[in-house]
Amino acid sequence: MNSRLPLVATASLGVFALALSGAGAAAAADDDQAMVSVFHAVPGLTVDVYANGDELLPDFKPGTLTEPQALPAGSYDLKVFEAGADPKGEPAIEKTVEVPAGSNATVVAHLNADGQPQLDAFVNDTAKVAAGKARLTVRHVAAAPAVDVRAGGQPVFTGLENPKEDTAEVNAGALSADVVLAGTDEVVIGPADLELAEGSSNIVYAWGSAQDKNLALKVQTLTGDSAPSGASAGTTNNSDNWTVYTAGGGLLALTGALTARRAVTRSRV
Template sequence: MTRTRTLGVTAVAGAGALLALGVAPASAADTATVSVLHAVPDTPVDVYADGERLIDDFRPGTLTDPLQLPAGSYDVALFPADAADGSGTPLVSANGVSVPAGANATVVAHLTEAGQPVLTPFVNDTSAVPAGQGRVVVRHTAAAPAVDVRAGGQVVAPGLANPNEAALTVPAGTVSADVVLAGTDTVALGPADLTVTEGATTVVYAWGSQDAGYELAVQTIGGPGSAPSGVPGGTAGLVDGAADDAGLPLPLLGLSALGLLGAGVAARRLATTRA
């Protein structure tokens, strides 16, 4: 059996968990768009939905293509990779998970600042941006304290803590970006040249841990699109610092388990380089 760690994940189930989301316009089809990034180092899993295995050996560093999932209710469970027919106690499960039509989200399996695996859903902003511009979203999903994100040497997202995000609209083109410890010039990730696509949302995820190494993963949503990519990182003392308990709004938490449901179709390995 592939070596794995127990996922200390809290999953939120219940059909009413997503009623407050309010993202589905009246004309939306009865589907939701969900992508999944597996960003827990060294923890492959198998994913089951309604008792059927949908993903075999879902590996860290893997990002799924966007999936159009039928709106409805699902029972989802995650087991250690190569578990026999989903037998035994699941690492995490959620029954009656509600899928609202019209939602667009990326679910990230990652580590908290303290190094505990969790599932965090992020709502993807797909609204229009001005001509010649692109939206950049930075998401802190690494086992690390707060960081500052810099573009062209200037801080554009100060004090970003796990699992928060920061968004800004910038001219389309290439931006040199790096991640430093909050309030310092100590580089933790990068620098890297980030391609900002006109009319698209470019999402950058900082993930990993001091032991496994830190990495950047890039996801492009909308626009012509571009290939996912990664850059090497370092340790930079990122296990130090105080925790920030601020998190995401609760209404989308039901998608945490559901997002893994769609990962069985067209999953692809991110081109990442370990530190």
């Protein structure tokens, strides 16, 4: 499988079903806004992303996770082109996305289990967790078979398939995690160290391609303030990137507001 291929028009994003309730929603955004991050998890392909006809994310490189940005709630026509392609031409992906007020989500361009690029949207849980705890979520967005995710050598999530996710509340503090093929001890990513702050929501993405030997982890952390009776996850996006087959990489951060009908200055990364 060669992951260096254009995103196909048949990739599915679907409509955001992101209505969150209670304290988590209140922490995520103002009443008329939503918080949205975008993660590019297709290896070897740089793209330009447009929203409602304006360039939103130019030269968007693999491994890049944007900071959460406040978007006015509403409808967005998203178009994805290979970087430098004529935006008046046929987009590789075009999908209208409804962004409801008060939501927090991450849109992920990634490979499916068969190595074909697609888009998916995930709701980020920002509800309170118990005092002394942190939320850990793992999302399988790699061209790879089912996996188990272990902490300290013990399985925490088992049989996770692309594009599924699983979540649990765990003790806050240091955690050593790795990813193995489901039902085996064959490590395919890691081990890697993760510091889970009290009240934080930590989202670990397994991405890349097993066949191309570029599997990696990306960590998205939503942090919040602690309270004696519980802790509330917030909207600060701290990120890290761990690779298993290749060294380095790191985080390529994009800045600027993700707002419709506003051209974004081309970033140099």
